Amino acid sequence: MQLVNIGYGNMVAADRVMAVVAPEAAPIRRMIQDARDGGRIIDGTCGHKTKAAVILDSGHVMLSPLMPETIAGRMNGKKETEQA
Numbered sequence: 168m169q170l171v172n173i174g175y176g177n178m179v180a181a182d183r184v185m186a187v188v189a190p191e192a193a194p195i196r197r198m199i200q201d202a203r204d205g206g207r208i209i210d211g212t213c214g215h216k217t218k219a220a221v222i223l224d225s226g227h228v229m230l231s232p233l234m235p236e237t238i239a240g241r242m243n244g245k246k247e248t249e250q251a
Contacts, residue, residue: 177211
């Protein structure tokens, strides 16, 4: 099982990730709110601004302070100089 750092020491299992999206679009904001109302939200931002929403195969939504491109790069095994 490969774990991916999504910021501030929080990890997610790479094989459970369905999508990594920016949270600015209205449908994504609704998805985040529905997950919050349904108790399926995992907040990994540590109080910082949410820059990515990681959609998991279980229906959970994990919030991250990293950009979607940064998380995608980490999932693909690229070295990142940006740390959160």
